[in-house]
Amino acid sequence: MTTATSTFLDHLLAQRTQYRYKLPSRPDAGRFIDHLMRLLFPVTQDCQSSSQHVEETYQKLQEQLICLLRPLEKNLPDSPVSIADRFFERLPPIYDSLLLDAHSIADNDPAAVGIEEVIAVYPGFYAIAVYRIAHELLQLNVPLLPRMLTEYAHGQTGIDIHPGAQIGRSFFIDHGTGVVIGETTIIGENVKIYQGVTLGATHVAKSMAQKKRHPTIENNVVIYANATILGGNTIVGHDSVIGGNVWLTNSVEAHSLVFHQHQTEIRLKSLESGEPINFVI
Incomplete structure (x- = not known):
């Protein structure tokens, strides 16, 4: 056994005493x-x-x-x-x-x-x-x-669900790939979420470990694919619908419909100059 190997093995043995668990x-x-x-x-x-x-x-x-x-x-x-x-x-x-x-x-x-x-x-x-x-x-x-x-x-x-999350009865995850539910998330009853949804934190500083960092989702809420809802003070009121690709960091009232509004730009050429004309719809 080489000196380098022996030193490395001694280091591993010493490290074993440092583990808390x-x-x-x-x-x-x-x-x-x-x-x-x-x-x-x-x-x-x-x-x-x-x-x-x-x-x-x-x-x-x-x-x-x-x-x-x-x-x-x-x-x-x-x-x-x-x-x-x-x-x-x-x-x-x-x-x-x-x-x-x-x-x-x-x-x-x-x-x-x-x-x-x-x-x-x-x-x-x-x-x-x-x-x-x-x-x-x-x-x-x-x-x-x-x-x-x-x-x-x-x-x-x-699907990544932290065991510390609080999740009510009759929970439905459809498809599921990419779903993330953080440690201090609170989810009510009859909630449905789809693939790619993140219920996460706005900050990840270690000092916030004992604080509520993740959102509260009340009863009968539907959250569609790839929506991101962040923050411990963010509350999604009951019977709301959160559309796909929404980025939400503020609370919404009960019975809300939140959706991402996209913009489509059509490029046409002017018959006179040949220059493009942009139409936004």
Whole structure:
């Protein structure tokens, strides 16, 4: 071993003592979320044989979660076993909420064949499901793992939902690629958003970490593709429609229609001079 290699390895060993957290593996986190989704929504069947015993699967999932929590044990408010027990006690209302999300997508998307298709293949539903599971772990004061779960879903779907966001019932994300929902976003009930929507912050300074940086979207709002809504003081009033490509940093009243007005310029040549004449419509 060369001196340079030995020095580098010593540096790596020293660096290990500087980390504040030990984390579970990312593949294990992904496996846990996918196994949990199969337990909750067994609408697909693996080609390989799998256990049909719900109780056995449930027990294995509890063991998986405990294993994921072990590396974080020093930073947990309680033992991994206790936190896993509390999480699974909260699973029934999470499940009920996810059913409402799935029905909202199936009922509002003309292309959806049924709830089974939504559950099995719709990226919007998958991202919402992982968010709701991760959000519950965050409510139990579990650090880092919730973000690992939503980032796994981000990689699978292209939809980035921070587990700290507060999202109401019957949430609908259509298509979904490029959607970003920030940590302090508040979303009401029966909200629909489309691909490319950003619910973000106007400033990203570290000093604002504990402040509300992201917008509030009230009930029954529709936000169309590629709209950007920014700022912790920005409120979109209930029953409003935000059109595609809108850039919004100010609040709007309930029942508002906000749209991006484009301008089209037609260039014609003058018959006399041959010079172009511009008409704006």
